[in-house]
Amino acid sequence: xxxxxxxxxRMQIYGALLLLPAALLLGAFAYLPIVLTxxxxxxxxxxxxxxxxxxxxxxxxxxxxxxxxxxxxRNNLIYALVTIPASIAIALAMALLVDSRMPxxxxxxxxxxxxxxxxxxxxxxxWMFFYAPEIGLFNGLLGWxxxxxxxxxxxxxxxxxxxxxxxxxxEAGFFMIFYLAALQTIPPELREASALEGTGRWEHFRRVxxxxxMPTTLFVMINALINAVRVVDHLFILTKGGPNNxxxxxxxxxxxxxxxxxxxxxxxxxxxxxxxxxxxxxxxxFTVVDRRTHYQ
Amino acid sequence: xxxLKRIAAGALGTAALVTTPLAMSQDNxxxxxxxxxxxxxxxxEVIDGLVADFENENPNVSVEAIYAGNYDDTRVRALSAxxxxxxxxxxxxxxxxxxxxxxxxxxxxxxxxxDTEAExxxxxxxxxxxxxxxxxxxxxxxxxxxxxxxxxxxxxxxFAEAGLDPEQPPQNWTEMAEMGQxxxxxxxxxxxxxxxPSTGYPYWMFQALAFQNGHRLMSDxxxxxQFDDPAAVEALExxxxxTDQYAAMPDGTIEWGTLRQNFLEGETAMMWHSTGNLTAxxxxxxxxxxxxxxxxxxxxGSPTGGGNFYIxxxxxxxxxxxxxxxxxxxxxxxxxxxxxxxxxxxGVSPDAYETEALESYVADFPPAAVARDxxxxxxxxxxxxxxxxxxxxxxxxxxxxLTGEQTPADALADAQRQADRVLxxx
Numbered sequence: 001x002x003x004x005x006x007x008x009x010r011m012q013i014y015g016a017l018l019l020l021p022a023a024l025l026l027g028a029f030a031y032l033p034i035v036l037t038x039x040x041x042x043x044x045x046x047x048x049x050x051x052x053x054x055x056x057x058x059x060x061x062x063x064x065x066x067x068x069x070x071x072x073x074r075n076n077l078i079y080a081l082v083t084i085p086a087s088i089a090i091a092l093a094m095a096l097l098v099d100s101r102m103p104x105x106x107x108x109x110x111x112x113x114x115x116x117x118x119x120x121x122x123x124x125x126x127w128m129f130f131y132a133p134e135i136g137l138f139n140g141l142l143g144w145x146x147x148x149x150x151x152x153x154x155x156x157x158x159x160x161x162x163x164x165x166x167x168x169x170x171e172a173g174f175f176m177i178f179y180l181a182a183l184q185t186i187p188p189e190l191r192e193a194s195a196l197e198g199t200g201r202w203e204h205f206r207r208v209x210x211x212x213x214m215p216t217t218l219f220v221m222i223n224a225l226i227n228a229v230r231v232v233d234h235l236f237i238l239t240k241g242g243p244n245n246x247x248x249x250x251x252x253x254x255x256x257x258x259x260x261x262x263x264x265x266x267x268x269x270x271x272x273x274x275x276x277x278x279x280x281x282x283x284x285x286f287t288v289v290d291r292r293t294h295y296q
Numbered sequence: 297x298x299x300l301k302r303i304a305a306g307a308l309g310t311a312a313l314v315t316t317p318l319a320m321s322q323d324n325x326x327x328x329x330x331x332x333x334x335x336x337x338x339x340x341e342v343i344d345g346l347v348a349d350f351e352n353e354n355p356n357v358s359v360e361a362i363y364a365g366n367y368d369d370t371r372v373r374a375l376s377a378x379x380x381x382x383x384x385x386x387x388x389x390x391x392x393x394x395x396x397x398x399x400x401x402x403x404x405x406x407x408x409x410x411d412t413e414a415e416x417x418x419x420x421x422x423x424x425x426x427x428x429x430x431x432x433x434x435x436x437x438x439x440x441x442x443x444x445x446x447x448x449x450x451x452x453x454x455f456a457e458a459g460l461d462p463e464q465p466p467q468n469w470t471e472m473a474e475m476g477q478x479x480x481x482x483x484x485x486x487x488x489x490x491x492x493p494s495t496g497y498p499y500w501m502f503q504a505l506a507f508q509n510g511h512r513l514m515s516d517x518x519x520x521x522q523f524d525d526p527a528a529v530e531a532l533e534x535x536x537x538x539t540d541q542y543a544a545m546p547d548g549t550i551e552w553g554t555l556r557q558n559f560l561e562g563e564t565a566m567m568w569h570s571t572g573n574l575t576a577x578x579x580x581x582x583x584x585x586x587x588x589x590x591x592x593x594x595x596x597g598s599p600t601g602g603g604n605f606y607i608x609x610x611x612x613x614x615x616x617x618x619x620x621x622x623x624x625x626x627x628x629x630x631x632x633x634x635x636x637x638x639x640x641x642x643g644v645s646p647d648a649y650e651t652e653a654l655e656s657y658v659a660d661f662p663p664a665a666v667a668r669d670x671x672x673x674x675x676x677x678x679x680x681x682x683x684x685x686x687x688x689x690x691x692x693x694x695x696x697x698l699t700g701e702q703t704p705a706d707a708l709a710d711a712q713r714q715a716d717r718v719l720x721x722x
Contacts, residue, residue, distance in 0.1 A: 134563035154548030243695035261685040
C-alpha cells in the first residue's frame with residue numbers, strides 16, 4: 001500500500017519534470033507576456049513627470065471609438081480574406097504543375113520558390129520600384145499599350161490591392177513546397193486505379209487527390225492565417241501604412257503605436273484584441289475544422 | 297544655463313576627480329553613437345571617415361558609430377536601447393525629437409557641460425535658426441549636425457523645352473502652378489510640372505506651404521498646434537490644386553524615397569526635397585538643373601529639418617566630456633564645410649561658409665548656398681510633445697486631402713481634433 005503510493009508519487013514527479021522545460025518556456029514567452037500585456041493595457045503611458053496612471057478600461061473604450069483602429073481591422077480582414085485563399089490556390093496549382101512530368105521541372109520549381117528565399121524587406125524594395133508611378137515596371141509595361149497606369153501605392157483604391165498582390169507572390173511559393181511534398185506521398189496506384197475505372201483527371205483530383213491533401217491544406221491555412229496577421233515587414237518599405245492608413249494592418253498599427261508614438265498601453269490594448277480574436281479562431285479550428293479534415 | 301547648475305556640475309566634477317584621481321584624463325573612453333540617414337548617397341562612408349579622423353586625434357577615445365536607419369528608426373532604437381539598460385552615449389537624432397526625449401528624461405543639456413570659453417564660443421557659433429529646434433526652457437539640448445531646409449530643384453532643360461526661361465524658377469505660388477501647367481501641356485503629358493513628396497515627411501512639406509502662407513503650425517512650447525487655421529487650409533488647398541486645377545502634379549501621394557529618381561529621369565521638371573540630396577542629384581543628373589528657394593505666397597519660407605546631436609543621461613562625466621569633444625570635432629568649420637560638400641546638407645555655422653573649401657565650392661556651384669540663404673526665411677520644424685502621433689495625424693490629413701478622400705478643411709479639422717486629444721495632458 002505504502003509502496004504503491006510512493007511509486008505513484010515518484011511517477012508524478014517524473015512526469016512533472018518532463019513537462020517542466022516546455023512549461024517554463026511557454027510560461028516565460030507566452031503566458032507571462034500575456035498577463036503583463038493585459039495589466040499594461042489598463043494604464044496611461046508614463047512620462048518623465050507623470051507616472052503611469054491606472055485608467056481601467058479607458059484604453060479599450062478609446063479603441064472602440066478609434067476610427068483608425070476600425071479602418072486597420074477592416075484592412076486586415078480584407079487582406080486575410082484575399083491573400084489566404086489566393087496564395088493557397090496558386091500554391092496548389094503550381095505544385096500540381098511541377099509535380100507532373102514536364103521539361104525543365106527543376107528550373108521551374110526553383111523559379112517558383114525564389115520569392116520565398118528573398119527577405120521580405122528586399123522583395124518590398126524591388127516591388128516599390130515595380131509600383132513607382134512614373135518610372136516603375138508596371139506602368140512602363142502598361143505604357144506600351146498606351147495605358148496611363150495608376151499611382152499603385154499612392155492611390156487609396158489601389159494601395160491595399162497592390163500590397164496584397166505582392167504578399168501572394170511572396171507566399172505562394174512557400175506553400176507550394178508543402179503541397180509538393182504532400183503530392184509525392186500519394187501512392188501512384190490510386191491514379192492507376194482511377195484510370196482503370198475510366199475516371200477523368202478533374203474527377204480524380206476532386207475526389208481523390210484533393211481530399212488526401214486536406215491535412216496539408218489545414219496546415220497551410222493556419223500558416224497563412226498567422227502570416228496575414230504577422231507579416232508587416234513590407235509595409236515599412238512600401239507604404240508605411242499610407243496613404244491615410246489605406247494599407248495599415250493591425251500589427252503595423254501596434255508597432256506604430258508602441259514604438260513611434262510610445263503609447264505602449266494602447267498598443268497593449270490592441271494586442272489583446274488581436275489575441276482574443278486569434279484565440280476564438282483557434283478554438284473554431286480545433287473543434288470544427290480539424291474534425292472534418294482527415295480523410296477516413 | 298543657471299548659475300546653480302553650473303556650480304553643481306562643477307562640484308560633481310571635482311568630487312569625481314577627488315575620488316578617482318586620473319580617471320578623467322587617462323582612462324580610455326568608449327563612445328557609442330547612433331546616427332540616421334534619410335537621403336540618398338553613400339553617407340555611412342563619410343561618417344565612418346569623420347569618426348576615424350577623430351579617433352586618430354584622440355587616441356584615448358574610441359567611437360562606435362552605428363547606422364540606425366531613418367530618423368524614426370533611430371529614435372526607436374535609441375529609446376529601446378535605453379529601456380533595455382544599454383544606452384548609447386550620444387546620438388544624431390531628429391532635431392524635432394527634443395520634447396519626446398525630454399518627456400522620457402533621457403538627455404542632458406549640452407550647455408551644462410560647457411565650461412571653457414572656447415566651448416562657449418563653439419556653442420554660440422551655430423546659425424540661430426538651426427538652434428531653435430534644439431533649445432527649450434533656456435537650455436540647449438540639440439547640437440546641429442545634418443541640417444537642411446526644403447529647396448526646389450528645377451530641370452533647366454525641361455523649362456527651356458516648354459518655352460520657359462530656364463534661368464527663372466517660379467517666385468511665387470501662382471507662377472509655380474502656371475509654369476507647372478505649361479510644362480505638362482507642352483510635353484504632351486510626358487512630363488509633370490512639379491512634385492512635392494507626400495510620403496515620408498508630408499507634414500514637413502505642408503509646414504513650408506503653411507508658413508509661406510503666413511501661418512506657424514505650433515506653439516513655441518510644444519503643447520499646442522493650430523492645424524485648422526484658415527491659412528493652413530488654404531495652403532493645403534493650393535497643394536491639392538496643383539493636381540486638381542492645374543494638372544501640374546500627379547494624382548495620389550508622391551513617394552519620398554523614389555522622388556529623386558523621378559527627377560533624375562526627367563519625369564518632373566520641379567521637385568521639392570531636402571537639400572541633403574543635393575550632392576547626389578549633382579552627381580547623377582545628366583541635364584542642367586538649378587536649385588532655388590521655395591516660392592512665396594505671403595512670404596518665403598521653409599522649416600528647417602534634419603538631425604541634431606544629443607547626449608544621453610546614462611553616461612559618466614568622462615563620457616560626456618568625450619561626447620562633447622566629438623560633437624565639437626564633427627561640427628568644426630572645416631569638417632562642417634566638408635560634410636556640406638559631400639552631402640548637400642547645410643554648413644551649420646557661418647564659419648563653415650568662410651572656410652576656403654566651402655567658399656570656393658559655393659563660388660563654383662552656387663546651388664550649394666541656397667539652403668543657407670533660405671535660413672533667413674526659415675522657421676522651426678514641427679515639434680511638440682507626443683510628436684510622433686501629432687505628425688501622424690497631420691500626415692494622414694494631408695494624404696486624405698491629396699487622394700481626394702476628404703476636403704482640406706475637413707481633413708485638417710480631424711487632425712486638429714486628434715492632436716487636441718493627444719495633447720490634453722500638457
